[in-house]
Amino acid sequence: MKRIHRITCENPLEKIWSMFVYFESEPHVKDFLTQFYRVPFGEEASKYAFQNTQKFIYNIKQGKEYYSAAQSSNILVKPLLLYYGMVSFLKAVILTADPHYPAHSKVLQHGVTSRKLKKSDYTFSEDEVKVQKEGLFPLITQLFESQHMIGEKIKIKQLLSIIPELKESYEKTYHEVSLLPLHLSKHIDYTSPVTTFYLSESVLDHFHLTYEGFISFLNRYNTGKARFIHHPIETPQGIIRLSWDHPEKIHVFESPNGFENHLFIQDYKGNHFFQYQQSHSHIPELTAHFLIMYILGMLCRYETELWGEIVFSFTSEEMFIIHEFLNISQRKFPNMILDLLFSERFIFETR
Structure with a gap:
C-alpha cells in the first residue's frame, strides 16, 4: 500500500460502491491496467491492457451485481451470492498481475476443497478447508506471498479468530480471546x-x-x-x-x-x-473471508437442511457469529478489494 486515505461520508458502504464506478470506464481501466503491466511487460503493456479492459470491467460489474443481490436476499442463499461476488472481484485483481489469466481451465477451479457431505454431529467452527495446488485461490496466495497455505488444512475457527470486527462475537461464542x-x-x-x-x-x-x-x-x-x-x-x-x-x-x-x-x-x-492466537502461520485477512464464505456457500448449496438448522434453529450455538460474519464481510470485503486495486488503504469514517 502506498498511502492512507481517510474519507468522511454519511454512508461508508454507499461510498465504497460509488468508487467502483471508476472501473466501469474503458479509458480509465485501460490506463489503470497499463500502469500495472508497464514494469513487467514493457512495450506490450498497452496491448495487454487493451485486451483485458472489457474482461476486467465485466468482472467488477458482475461482482457488484452479486453483492447487490445478496443485500436483499434471504440468508438461505446469501453466502452463495457473496462467495461468487468475491470470485468475480478476485478475478479482476488477478488480471492486474497476470494479463494472460485464465491461461488454462485448471485455474478456473475454486482452488480449495472441503467435505461436501457433512457429519451428523457437524460443527461449523471445526469444519476445515484444504488449499489445492491449482485454481483461483492459489493465485490469490501468490499475490499475498502466502504460498505456504497451499496444501494446508485450515479450520474455520482459526479463520474467524483473525477478523478484528468479529472479536467480541468470537469471544462470546467460543469463550476465548483471539x-x-x-x-x-x-x-x-x-x-x-x-x-x-x-x-x-x-x-x-x-x-x-x-x-x-x-x-x-x-x-x-x-x-x-x-x-x-x-x-x-x-x-x-x-x-x-x-x-x-x-x-x-x-x-x-x-x-x-x-x-x-x-x-x-x-x-x-x-x-x-x-x-493473540496466530503466532506462526500467517493468513491474510482477505483470504480468511474468502475461505469462510466458501464453506458457507457449500453449506447452503449442498447441505440445505443442515444450513437451515444452523441459521434458523434456536439450538444453534454458532448462528450468532455466522450472522455477524456475513454482515461484516459484506461491508469489509469490497473495501479490501478497493485497497488492493488502488494499492492504497481507504478508511471510511462517518460524520
Missing part, C-alpha cells in the same frame, strides 16, 4: 518519532516470554523497515509499553500497511489489534 486491542499514544515527539503503544501483560505469560524476549519475538514477524524497541519508562502493573520505530514514518497512523508485521491487524476503522 485478538488484543492496542492502546496507541497519539503524542508525537519529533525529536524521537516513535509510536508508543500498550498491551496487556498477559501476552508475556501466554507466550512464556520476558519483556525483552517478547520484543525479539515480535521483530521476527516484521515485513518492512520498522522494528519494535524497548520503552524506557516503567508502566503500571498489568500492562506493558512498547515502541514502534520506522525510519520513514513518524507514527503508525501514517503507515498504510499498519505495523508492517504479521502479528498485527486493523479493522476497517483503522484500529489496531495484536493476533
